[in-house]
Each structure stands twice: as C-alpha cells, then as structure tokens.
Amino acid sequence: MTPTGNDNATADNVTGSGSSAAGLAATLMPVGMEVNGMTVALSLDPRTTLLDAMREHLRLNGTKKGCDHGQCGACTVIVNGQRINSCLTLAVMHDGDAVTTIEGLGTVDDLHPMQAAFVKHDGYQCGYCTPGQICSAVSVLKEIAAGVPSHATADLTATPTVTRDEISERMSGNLCRCGAYSNIAEAMVEVAGAEA
Amino acid sequence: MQFDAPAGSNIFDDARIVGKSTPRIDGPNKVTGTAPYAYERHDVVADQAYGWIVGAGIAKGRITSMELTAAKAAPGVIAIVTAPDTQPVGKGMDNHAPLFGGSEITHYHQAIACVVAETFEQARAAAALIDTNYDRSTGSFDFDAVRASAPRSGEAETLGDFETAFAEAAVQIDETYTTPGQTHAMMEPLATIAAWDGDKLTLWTSNQMITWAKESLGDILGIDSANVRVDSPYVGGGFGGKLFIRADAVLAALASKAAKRPVKIMMQRPLVANNATHRQATHQRIRLGARMDGHITALSHQNWSYNVEGASGETATAQTAKVYAGANRLTAEYCATLDLPEGNAMRAPGEAVGHLALEVAMDELAEALGMDPIELRVVNEPDAVPGNPGKRFSDRNLVRCLREGADRFGWSERSATPAARREGRWLFGVGVAAGYRGAPTCKSGARVHLADGRIVVETDMTDIGTGTYTIIAQTAAEMMGVPLDHVTVTLGDSSFPASAGSGGQWGATSSTAGVYAACVALRRQIGEVLGFDADDARFEDGSIVAANKAFRLADAGTLSAEDTIRFGKFKKDYDVATYAGHFCEVAVDAYTGETHIRRMLAVCDAGRILNPLSARSQVIGAMVMAAGAALTEELTVDTRFGCFVNHDLAGYEVPVHADIPHQEVIFLDTLDEIVSPMKAKGVGELGICGPGAAIANAIYNATGIRVRDYPLTLDKYLDRLPAIA
Ligand code: FES
Numbered sequence: 001m002t003p004t005g006n007d008n009a010t011a012d013n014v015t016g017s018g019s020s021a022a023g024l025a026a027t028l029m030p031v032g033m034e035v036n037g038m039t040v041a042l043s044l045d046p047r048t049t050l051l052d053a054m055r056e057h058l059r060l061n062g063t064k065k066g067c068d069h070g071q072c073g074a075c076t077v078i079v080n081g082q083r084i085n086s087c088l089t090l091a092v093m094h095d096g097d098a099v100t101t102i103e104g105l106g107t108v109d110d111l112h113p114m115q116a117a118f119v120k121h122d123g124y125q126c127g128y129c130t131p132g133q134i135c136s137a138v139s140v141l142k143e144i145a146a147g148v149p150s151h152a153t154a155d156l157t158a159t160p161t162v163t164r165d166e167i168s169e170r171m172s173g174n175l176c177r178c179g180a181y182s183n184i185a186e187a188m189v190e191v192a193g194a195e196a
Numbered sequence: 197m198q199f200d201a202p203a204g205s206n207i208f209d210d211a212r213i214v215g216k217s218t219p220r221i222d223g224p225n226k227v228t229g230t231a232p233y234a235y236e237r238h239d240v241v242a243d244q245a246y247g248w249i250v251g252a253g254i255a256k257g258r259i260t261s262m263e264l265t266a267a268k269a270a271p272g273v274i275a276i277v278t279a280p281d282t283q284p285v286g287k288g289m290d291n292h293a294p295l296f297g298g299s300e301i302t303h304y305h306q307a308i309a310c311v312v313a314e315t316f317e318q319a320r321a322a323a324a325l326i327d328t329n330y331d332r333s334t335g336s337f338d339f340d341a342v343r344a345s346a347p348r349s350g351e352a353e354t355l356g357d358f359e360t361a362f363a364e365a366a367v368q369i370d371e372t373y374t375t376p377g378q379t380h381a382m383m384e385p386l387a388t389i390a391a392w393d394g395d396k397l398t399l400w401t402s403n404q405m406i407t408w409a410k411e412s413l414g415d416i417l418g419i420d421s422a423n424v425r426v427d428s429p430y431v432g433g434g435f436g437g438k439l440f441i442r443a444d445a446v447l448a449a450l451a452s453k454a455a456k457r458p459v460k461i462m463m464q465r466p467l468v469a470n471n472a473t474h475r476q477a478t479h480q481r482i483r484l485g486a487r488m489d490g491h492i493t494a495l496s497h498q499n500w501s502y503n504v505e506g507a508s509g510e511t512a513t514a515q516t517a518k519v520y521a522g523a524n525r526l527t528a529e530y531c532a533t534l535d536l537p538e539g540n541a542m543r544a545p546g547e548a549v550g551h552l553a554l555e556v557a558m559d560e561l562a563e564a565l566g567m568d569p570i571e572l573r574v575v576n577e578p579d580a581v582p583g584n585p586g587k588r589f590s591d592r593n594l595v596r597c598l599r600e601g602a603d604r605f606g607w608s609e610r611s612a613t614p615a616a617r618r619e620g621r622w623l624f625g626v627g628v629a630a631g632y633r634g635a636p637t638c639k640s641g642a643r644v645h646l647a648d649g650r651i652v653v654e655t656d657m658t659d660i661g662t663g664t665y666t667i668i669a670q671t672a673a674e675m676m677g678v679p680l681d682h683v684t685v686t687l688g689d690s691s692f693p694a695s696a697g698s699g700g701q702w703g704a705t706s707s708t709a710g711v712y713a714a715c716v717a718l719r720r721q722i723g724e725v726l727g728f729d730a731d732d733a734r735f736e737d738g739s740i741v742a743a744n745k746a747f748r749l750a751d752a753g754t755l756s757a758e759d760t761i762r763f764g765k766f767k768k769d770y771d772v773a774t775y776a777g778h779f780c781e782v783a784v785d786a787y788t789g790e791t792h793i794r795r796m797l798a799v800c801d802a803g804r805i806l807n808p809l810s811a812r813s814q815v816i817g818a819m820v821m822a823a824g825a826a827l828t829e830e831l832t833v834d835t836r837f838g839c840f841v842n843h844d845l846a847g848y849e850v851p852v853h854a855d856i857p858h859q860e861v862i863f864l865d866t867l868d869e870i871v872s873p874m875k876a877k878g879v880g881e882l883g884i885c886g887p888g889a890a891i892a893n894a895i896y897n898a899t900g901i902r903v904r905d906y907p908l909t910l911d912k913y914l915d916r917l918p919a920i921a
Pocket residue numbers: 064065066067068069070071072073074075076085086087088
C-alpha cells in the first residue's frame with residue numbers, strides 16, 4: 001500500500017534546504033518486507049529504490065545495478081512471484097511484499113537447479129548480469145508453465161511451450177554484454193526439460 | 197623464468213587438467229551473487245559515504261561559475277569537490293582527455309564535480325542543486341567534415357608499386373566502408389571505493405590492469421605509487437573500457453580526502469559513454485587488384501579515424517599486412533582531431549572494425565572474379581608475413597579453419613547468386629569471413645604457497661569474465677599434482693606479483709605461464725626439502741615420484757615461491773597470431789528488411805585451448821559483440837552539441853537474447869611453440885574479428901544489396917529489397 005498522500009510533503013523535505021538532523025530523520029519511512037523468507041523492517045528514505053534497499057541497506061549484493069534506469073535487467077528480483085526490475089520501483093511501495101533475490105534461490109553449497117545449470121553450461125562470463133539472468137530464467141519457465149503468452153507465441157489460444165524462441169523473447173530484457181545468451185538458453189532448456 | 201626458445205615438449209603435452217573442459221571455480225559464487233564487485237564491498241572498510249558525479253553539460257569551453265550554496269546545505273551532504281577548485285590532476289597511462297580539475301571543458305560529460313553525502317539519494321539530490329554556468333566555445337565534432345584534411349599518422353606502409361599494379365590488375369575492387377563509434381557498455385559501470393589511511397590510499401575498484409592502475413594513480417594524484425593499493429578481484433566486464441584509470445577512481449580518491457571518509461562511487465550509466473572512452477568511427481577505403489585466377493597483385497587499405505589531440509585513431513588497417521598475400525601493397529592511417537570524448541582501446545582495437553571492411557572487400561572481389569569466397573582466400577594464403585616478408589608465422593592454420601568450417605556449415609549448399617533462396621517471407625543467405633588477431637604476450641608474475649598439501653596462487657592478474665581463476669587453478673593443479681579443489685586462486689590485488697593483466701588477448705597465455713614459472717620454482721624448493729631433483733620428478737595426486745622413490749607433497753611443509761615469466765627476443769622473428777573461419781546464415785524479412793541471424797559458426801586456431809568451456813564462451817561472446825557492430829551498435833554524434841546522444845543502454849543497442857541464435861565454436865587442436873610454455877594463444881578478441889563481416893556478406897547473399905555503412909540497419913536498404921513476387 002503506497003501512502004500517496006504523503007509523497008509530496010516528503011519530497012519537499014528531502015530536496016528542500018532543511019539540513020538539520022531532525023529534518024533528515026523526518027524523511028524516513030518504515031517498510032516491512034519478507035526478503036528471501038526473512039521478515040525485515042527497514043526505515044528508508046522514500047527515494048530509495050528496491051534495488052538499493054537490497055544492496056545498500058540489507059547488503060544483499062547479489063542483485064546488480066547495471067543502469068539504474070530499467071534498461072538492462074541486472075537488477076531483476078522476484079516480487080510476489082513476479083520478476084521486476086528492482087531499480088524501477090521504490091522500496092516503500094513494497095510494504096508487505098515478498099521479495100526473492102538471487103541469494104534466496106540457492107547457496108554455494110546448495111545451488112538452485114538453474115544456478116547449477118548456469119555453472120554447467122557456462123551461462124556467464126564476468127558474472128555481473130548473472131543474478132538478474134537467473135531470476136529472470138526461473139521466472140520465465142514459471143510464466144510459460146502458467147500459460148502467459150509472449151510475442152513469440154504463435155497461437156495465443158494455445159498453451160505456450162518452452163522453445164528456444166520463447167526463451168529468447170522472454171529473456172530479452174536481460175542484457176549480457178559478455179554475450180552468454182546461447183549458453184543461458186541451453187541452461188534454461190536443460191532445467192525446463194528436467195522440470196517437464 | 198626466461199622464455200628464450202621455442203617451448204619444446206613439456207608437462208602440458210600430456211596434461212590431465214590443463215586443456216580439459218572445466219566449469220569455472222568462481223562459478224558458484226557468481227551464480228549465487230556472492231562474488232564481490234567493486235561498489236558492493238561493504239566489508240572492506242567502515243563508514244563508506246556515497247559519491248555522485250556531475251558531468252559537464254557542454255563539450256568545449258569553460259566553467260564560468262558554479263553555485264554550490266543550495267547543494268552544500270542539502271541534507272546529508274558531507275563534501276563537494278569541484279573541478280574549478282581543484283588543480284588539474286595528472287595524466288595516467290594512455291590517458292589523453294583530462295580526468296578532473298580546472299575550469300576548462302574538453303569533452304561532454306567531463307567530470308566537473310563530485311558530491312559526497314551520507315546516502316546515495318542525498319548525494320544525487322544535492323548534485324541536482326548545483327548550478328553551473330559555462331562559456332561555451334565552438335568545437336569540432338563532425339568527423340565527416342574534417343576527415344578529408346586529417347593528417348597521416350605515422351608512415352604509410354608500402355611494398356612494391358601498388359598504384360601501377362592496381363591499374364594493371366585484371367579485376368579491381370575500390371570501395372569505401374564506414375563504421376560508427378561504439379561503446380564498451382560493460383554491464384558493471386566504472387566503480388570504485390577509496391579510503392585513505394594517512395598518505396596511503398586503497399582503491400577497491402573494477403580494473404583490468406592492476407599494475408598500470410597503481411602506477412597511473414601515482415602520476416594522476418601526484419603521490420608515490422608505492423602508497424597505493426588497488427584491489428579488483430571481480431570485474432563486471434571491461435572490453436578495454438577498464439584498462440586505464442578513469443574518473444570514478446580519481447574522484448573517489450579526491451572526494452574521500454575531502455570528506456575524510458571512505459567514499460564509494462559508481463559512475464552513473466548515462467555518463468559512461470561520454471565521460472569515459474569509446475571506439476572511434478572509421479572511414480576505410482580498400483582497393484584490391486587481382487588476376488583472373490584470384491591471386492591478389494595489389495592491395496591497399498587506407499583508414500581515416502579521429503581522436504582527441506595527441507592520441508591515435510582506431511587503426512583499422514592493423515590486420516591488413518598479415519592476412520593475404522600480394523606483392524604490391526599500400527596501407528596508411530589518417531587521424532583527425534576532434535573535440536569528442538577520448539577514443540581508446542575496445543576489444544580488438546583496429547582489427548574488430550578493420551575486418552568489417554577487409555573481409556567484405558574480399559567477398560566483393562570473389563564475386564567480381566566469379567570465385568568462391570573461400571577459394572579466393574585459400575589462393576591468397578601467404579607463406580611469410582605479406583607486409584613484412586622477413587617475418588615467419590609461428591603457427592598458422594587459417595586454411596584449415598576455413599575448410600573445416602565450410603564442411604561443418606554446409607557451405608557447399610550456398611548459392612553464389614544473391615537473393616536466390618526464399619522461404620515464405622524470408623530471404624536466406626550465408627556468408628564467410630576470415631579472422632586474424634595477433635597473439636602478443638606480456639611478462640607476468642605469480643606467487644605460489646604450499647601448506648598441508650594445498651596450493652594458494654597469488655597474482656595481480658584479473659578475471660574480467662575471461663575464466664582466469666579457472667585456468668590459473670588448472671595450471672597450478674597440473675604443475676603441483678593436486679586436484680583442482682586443492683588450489684585457491686587470489687587475483688587482482690596490487691600487493692601480489694605484477695601480472696600481464698587482461699588486455700590484447702594476451703592474458704590467458706601470459707598469466708598461466710607466470711604461474712607455471714612460479715610452480716617450477718616451488719617444485720625445486722620441495723625437491724630441496726625432501727631430497728629429489730624436481731626437474732626429473734612427477735607430481736601427481738598429492739605425491740611425487742622421483743628417481744623411483746615416492747614422496748608425499750604434504751611432507752614438504754609450508755613453502756612459498758615467486759617468479760615472473762619473461763618473453764625473449766627470439767619471438768621477434770615471428771608473427772604470432774590467432775586465426776578463424778567465421779560463418780553465418782541470416783534470414784532477411786522480404787517485406788520489412790529485418791535481419792535475423794539464424795546460425796553462427798567460428799572455427800578457431802589459437803594454439804592449446806586451456807579450458808575449452810570458458811574459451812568457447814569468450815568466442816561466442818565476441819561473436820555477439822560482432823553481431824552488434826554489424827547490425828545495431830552506433831554511437832550517434834550530435835554535431836551541434838558535441839556528444840553521443842544515445843548514451844545509455846536504451847539508446848545504444850547492444851544485442852539481446854532474441855538477436856542471437858545457437859552458436860557453434862570449433863577449436864582446432866594446434867600448439868604454438870613460439871608463444872609461451874603453455875603453447876596457448878588468446879581467443880577473446882579473435883572472436884570479434886570476422887563475424888560481423890560474415891553477417892554482412894550473408895545479408896548480401898540473401899538480398900543482393902551491399903551496404904557498406906555500418907551498422908546495417910534496414911533503413912539503409914529497405915527501398916532496394918528484391919521485388920516481392
Ligand atoms: S539496473 Fe535495473 S534495469 Fe538496469
């Protein structure tokens with residue numbers, strides 16, 4: 001629930017010239033979320049993106065900032081079961097939401113099947129886009145399973161299937177300048193096969 | 197260790213770990229988000245404040261005033277460092293545009309201030325309150341306008357009499373190709389955390405070249421580089437964009453001093469393209485004269501590019517002296533001076549865009565001759581370096597790359613007649629290009645520790661996605677006879693021995709050779725401790741067999757050794773390089789002109805492949821970047837304001853998933869005795885030399901339309917598509 005009534009007043013406090021510590025404190029807003037299954041309570045500057053709430057406040061560094069403008073997908077996280085660009089949304093808009101970041105999918109000693117498939121197929125190089133790719137990849141397979149159509153779905157009335165075209169289309173919001181696309185698709189096909 | 201003669205047989209010839217496909221040892225960290233990149237290193241130093249960079253709003257002129265009152269009073273602001281109040285900093289290595297300081301502006305988005313605040317949001321908001329006034333002067337931003345008067349850089353390279361041979365040639369090609377500016381667009385923007393401890397400075401940053409960075413910071417900041425530590429264990433892509441120190445590092449250091457606090461800065465994405473460096477546009481004229489049998493008799497490649505004052509252009513002729521035979525030759529580079537941002541190395545500088553011209557010109561020559569493009573290349577395969585006949589090739593298998601690629605790709609099914617294959621709405625075509633990229637080496641050091649039968653490697657080498665962690669672990673495991681998981685590799689710290697760094701595709705063979713040298717030294721120490729001749733011993737599975745006696749590695753206790761591989765003069769007699777045959781199939785929409793890449797294949801000759809799994813990724817990644825260069829990527833210059841207007845990831849179009857099909861890579865099993873003890877050569881830049889031309893040639897084969905102005909966007913040929921029957 002977004003407290004829209006307060007947005008303007010808050011913004012004034014922040015960008016205005018009031019510099020006292022009290023003025024600063026007054027700009028903070030409480031937000032409670034469930035992040036990777038843990039309940040967290042934060043007190044945040046309302047301008048803080050969900051991305052920076054993860055990286056700078058919760059120190060969950062896995063979610064990456066590639067552009068901060070919704071242009072690259074490096075910041076992809078899963079909110080209430082849906083993947084979003086966490087740089088394009090303010091943390092305070094997510095009071096009560098459940099957020100899954102890359103850290104919530106698996107750990108070094110207990111990899112999520114998609115994480116393991118990325119290692120096996122070398123679905124990365126520098127690794128910077130990788131958490132976002134994996135959060136998207138996991139979500140894409142769920143979206144297809146749920147029957148959500150895409151631009152690559154030939155018959156909108158039929159149930160989409162996991163094809164190379166569907167994968168490429170749905171993953172295209174996640175840029176990889178290292179160019180690991182071909183390997184990422186193979187990792188996803190393998191995981192989808194195992195799931196099917 | 198001195199590498200003074202061809203390698204001869206060595207331990208890697210019957211390797212058990214080196215050369216085997218090996219998942220990255222840093223992989224589990226990367227896929228779980230636990231690999232630490234520069235900006236997110238909360239744990240390295242306490243009390244980090246946030247810096248925000250302000251970029252100039254003009255491309256040339258002076259700052260006349262900077263009003264800071266509101267910004268200084270804004271919540272959370274700790275310090276503001278401004279260019280007019282800062283003495284211009286020094287120049288780092290291969291650094292031409294000013295990094296910071298003074299009132300003069302020489303390029304758009306040049307850093308003019310850094311605001312430090314308690315939080316990111318506060319720093320950003322305060323920065324927006326700075327009111328800067330400029331005295332804007334006219335600049336020169338239009339490459340096409342100044343190109344014709346650009347002076348030649350260096351001597352023209354000539355052999356025989358090009359003009360006469362060209363005039364007399366039975367078949368002539370004389371065409372001009374243009375490539376636009378390109379930006380590295382590495383996914384991790386430039387980022388640094390800086391902290392001072394007295395006069396000692398530590399930078400946790402994202403940099404390809406640790407030793408260069410450390411030395412340069414001394415020069416830039418006017419401090420003793422011995423007091424600088426640089427740490428960069430993970431680099432979120434570089435492609436040349438992180439070879440040298442940039443404004444993020446300089447401002448983090450200056451702002452940290454001003455704030456008396458550690459400061460972290462990530463250069464905002466929209467600043468990167470104009471603030472930092474780019475690959476410059478080129479204008480290339482190629483003339484080829486040949487006999488009717490295909491033999492090239494005259495070959496000229498002239499290239500015009502630009503840069504800021506005192507720096508060189510994008511040298512697109514780099515490969516031309518090496519690829520094809522021809523007795524009469526002329527290559528020349530011309531470089532104009534512009535007031536655009538600095539041009540500097542981007543993946544395979546020169547060659548990446550040189551191939552976009554040369555390899556299309558070869559396709560045009562093949563067509564003019566009525567010859568198969570592969571046969572034309574085979575006919576012109578040289579015995580010695582064509583532009584420098586005194587030089588031999590160390591090991592060259594370009595013809596094999598082309599022939600084996602042709603078989604694999606089904607080249608024989610290609611129709612030599614363009615626009616001959618139509619399936620529904622799609623026009624299909626295939627194209628080929630050769631690839632050449634030098635394989636230099638660079639001295640490289642490492643330190644290895646033995647304790648409890650386990651190995652730790654330390655070197656300031658970097659892994660920028662190249663797979664360095666893994667190939668270094670493979671090398672150490674092979675040398676010391678331990679399993680891969682008994683090796684720990686630590687990289688990117690300037691307190692470790694200086695390495696080759698990541699650039700020029702020399703990193704893999706140089707850095708592993710350095711580790712090899714250090715391991716040879718450690719083996720000898722172990723031999724002295726346990727009493728055997730290490731040079732005659734076999735290290736395997738944690739034990740050692742020497743003179744029919746067995747020893748346990750763990751019994752050697754705790755030892756350390758350090759060495760540096762240095763490459764001798766004998767290499768100067770050889771051209772050491774990598775080669776590829778690149779193949780591509782495209783489908784062009786007969787109605788809209790939209791191009792889809794359907795298949796891509798690269799057959800690569802790059803000596804021993806240390807880790808085929810990650811080497812393949814290097815090649816496919818470079819092919820993706822080549823696809824971008826061919827089809828979508830272009831820094832668009834606003835010649836009124838002197839900036840790249842599409843300076844973010846929405847406006848500058850790098851390839852996405854949907855642009856790239858399944859890619860295939862074949863490595864020829866070759867060994868280059870001249871390159872290094874590893875007999876291995878790099879592949880990361882080879883992969884971008886050629887695929888773009890193969891795409892362009894495939895589009896021609898599909899449509900019969902030759903566009904010589906990259907990128908090949910559909911607006912350039914939509915009105916010329918074949919009639920739809
Ligand atoms: S950081 Fe969010 S899309 Fe790029």
